Amino acid sequence: MHISRRFPMFPEPAVSAPSMKGSSTAVNHKVLIIEDDRDIAKLVEMHVTDLGCKCDVAHDGEVGLEKALKNTYNLIILDLMLPGVDGFELRARLVAGIRRFLDERGYLEVETPMMHTLAGGATARPFVTHHNALGLDLYLRVAPELFLKRLLVGGLERVYEINRNFRNEGISTQHNPEFTMLEFYQAYATYRDLMDLTEEMFGRLADELKGARRISYQGRELSLEAPFRRASVQELVAEAFAVEAGSLDDPERLRALAREHRISVDSAWGAGRLLMTLFEERVEKTLWQPTFVCDFPLEVSPLSRRKEDRPELVDRFELYVAGRELCNAFSELNDPDDQRQRFVEQMKQKARGDEEAMPHDEDYIRALEVGMPPAAGEGIGIDRLVMLFADAPSIRDVILFPLLRPES
Structure with a gap:
């Protein structure tokens, strides 16, 4: 599999697949295009399908990753030029x-x-x-x-x-x-x-x-x-779940909170593991x-x-x-x-x-x-x-x- 990078200074997308052009097996090649700019993605898709290849297009990196993990591609075309500095x-x-x-x-x-x-x-x-x-x-x-x-x-x-x-x-x-x-x-x-x-x-x-x-x-x-900012795990979990921090020492209280919010936990876990699971599920992503x-x-x-x-x-x-x-x-x-x-x-x-x-x-x-x-x-x-x-x-x-x- 080949990964081609497209850089904005090029007038056209650089589809590095010369071995496909004119090949009798080109129709068997599968290409993934990952590009958030829909107009550019459409242009690249047109070039690639002209070569006789089958195309999948993802306009989001996470969707593209999911496709790349679930499928096999002969070529992945993506933009690795990051904002400001390479x-x-x-x-x-x-x-x-x-x-x-x-x-x-x-x-x-x-x-x-x-x-x-x-x-x-x-x-x-x-x-x-x-x-x-x-x-x-x-x-x-x-x-x-x-x-x-x-x-x-x-x-x-x-x-x-x-x-x-x-x-x-x-x-x-x-x-x-x-x-x-x-x-x-x-x-x-x-x-x-x-x-x-x-x-x-x-x-x-x-x-x-x-x-x-x-x-x-x-x-x-x-x-x-x-x-x-400095804050304790208990303080942040208490804030996220609108409960008293002192109640978070009790494993049964923590299990009840997990059930209430449909968070999966193991019956063998102690209070510490339960507390961290609540933190990971509800607090982590809020800490900008x-x-x-x-x-x-x-x-x-x-x-x-x-x-x-x-x-x-x-x-x-x-x-x-x-x-x-x-x-x-x-x-x-x-x-x-x-x-x-x-x-x-x-x-x-x-x-x-x-x-x-x-x-x-x-x-x-x-x-x-x-x-x-x-x-x-x-x-x-x-x-x-x-x-x-x-x-x-x-x-x-x-x-x-x-x-x-x-x-x-």
């Missing part, structure tokens, strides 16, 4: 800007393994591969977190990595199974320190890439001026302006440090901008006994059928027993961040070679 040039500038920002603050860029013996560091379903020489199944990494924290144990106090993660999950306008992630860790810092650092980083990127901290995304304005969502339940945060005053919660935040999560950060759990018990709970969840539960990583616990300093760490999805600054509606618009269904 998205891929912008992407390179954004990554370079992040590196400068962290390097200036004494962080060391490192590389950690891409193949793991255990799929740890995040609650996600992994891709499995096999090492022939060792006769061993391995997992493409879902996150580099546990290896980066081993470097804190080894004495490196500020480290970061920009590299690929792989999660064997759904494909959508916000998710690609192979994606680029920044993760950085700082000894003797807390998650609140990382809030300040994140505000500073986003403001500087806005200055460098857009020349202003008030930007437009998909026709709506948002401000990257500090300080960003930058918002640090704080005070996550312990139940869904197996690597985070407990809050001293409320041990059922953890010192963690996620940053939401334009209705989607961009960052996840927390003060790190460095108590090996507590971490071992968290892994035990994760294995119980896995035994109940949770494919995303973390495995028990005894090697990582041994590293904690050596001694990890108090620290905080953060992950930022590079692809989603590029979407924001490039004003791109789909993650596939900012990935050069997104995964598509191959020809059979």
